[in-house]
Amino acid sequence: MAFGKGLVAAARRFQSFDLLATLIAIIREDGTLIFANSALEDALGHSRRTLAGAAFSSCFVDASVLLNAIQGARANDFATLRYEAFLRRSSSTEPLPVQVTLAQTDTRGELVLEMTPQEQQARQDREERLLDQAQANKELIRNLAHEIKNPLGGIRGAAQLLQMEVESRDLIEYTQVIIHEADRLQTLVDRLLAPHRRPHVVGDVNIHEVCERVRAVLMAEFPNGLEIERDFDPSIPEFRGDREQLIQATLNIAHNAALALAERRLEGDAKIIFRTRVVRHVILNKQWWRLALELHVIDNGPGVPEAIQDRLFYPLVSGREGGTGLGLTLAQTFVQQHHGVIECDSEPGRTNFKITLPLP
Template structure:
């Protein structure tokens, strides 16, 4: 009798191990019966389709894949011909959730007669390659900034010293105001250089903050100098928990993007701040159970297609008077939070999306 229970337990543990492996794959796996009803889908498949497993178990795959008859036909063909496996490459499909993706997929039949569909998102692989390129560029820019900081530090000391000597020689208070500004700005730049070079005196800890407080702070700053009469709108998800960030740097990242949005928006146009929770978010090669997505949208003319893939590089700007540093700096800051900034643009609607993982650790940065 005990031997029988042992066999059942061993079989159960094997099943648990199998599904644990499936749940941690970066490939979508969907199990169908012979009538194409969904019996199981892993966590990555939930994320890809955009609907939870509880909602679509026992639902026909025909009702999940909308306006993509080729996908269903290929699955049915594989079933009818009882092929061991069939692989289709680079097919665009649209799910009933409205999400469209470019995929490779393999259809195979299991020993129990059920159908296994393995789906790889091709545009996601391309996105990973682009993100890896961004990370490399961010690292190179950080090294460049360190090199420039070394060159700037010594002249700053001389500039401050000369301003102090000049202040002692001046009699008029009005003129002393100018030297005071020079000294204050030299001190500010000196502090910035020290942070870039990693001076331990300027190490700042991460803090848990409400992301909407950060966005509202930036929005208030933008309203102070709202000479174009821009209308600012918000669409916040109140369920988002506090995020763990380097607050001053993250504010700077949001501010840079918001300023660009205001510059791009039409006079009297709009800028929208939107927040959402993202489940099973994939950033680079890492997957996170929960992430925060911040969208900053404007109604401007859009970004030229020729430069949209390189707008996060230094010295690349869509404006004739732009320096091309704001977005590059913002991307570097967000990378240091384990996140990424992405952009989609068309005439009348440009959206910069910041995605960062929700985490509880309190780290340090220099």
């Protein structure tokens, strides 16, 4: 009975840790576990009731690392210690690699362990790089577009005046080329500035309606040789967002996929999959969310060229001849305006663009 009361008391004291996506354990200086948060329960495959009172070092592949760390904490050799370790999981023979942070708490004789799966840490680092890159791209695009736009109007106006003065048909053709190219550049500049000019119109969004709209557009443009499969999770709720921006972001990704499937469309076996799922306890752009949705756009094309995979979301980078290299940059901008991220995993025969958006 006393043990059960101790568990209840610990759960009350540390209940806020259940809101964290990282794995948290509170242990005594002798290494016995006092509390495990929900994320740690899920990772280990054991309930906190089962784990409480046992030596937490047994949950690691190499127990000595934790025991040595505890010994250092007892001797006050450090206030905080960070190291890498492997957790045993009941649901898998493969251990879980984690980064462990061991620190003393305000209560004497207690230590707190924060364990971040290395995959999650790598993802956070990658998202941080993407966020910094997107911000730099935004500033670069805005400044470059304005620098191009100002002299462009003068070039076009001068060409028009020159065309009115010349009588030679050949010379008029040259001035028309100048005007046409100036107009083409103006269109490109307008596309670069579009996401920064257009207001963010927020309303209720159903992600499956977004997918259906994109699917209808693709089927109208590519009626033959392309199959579009729906793999939807009907439990995903509506959320607040800009419907048109999300349609455009998804369309840019899916349209690129359809163009990359040109050879498979001729063979009649081109395929794009729209897959939606709910994920729990995710960190997006340094912010924790209890729920998020994942929209996967998967195709069976040749894959993204390896040479541009690291620069895929940079402006004016394209793996397709004749491409502007703006589609994915704009998609990333629109998704980040919804506090989400886009990731790409590509190999020959399968490319998966994953859009992750937070849910309320």
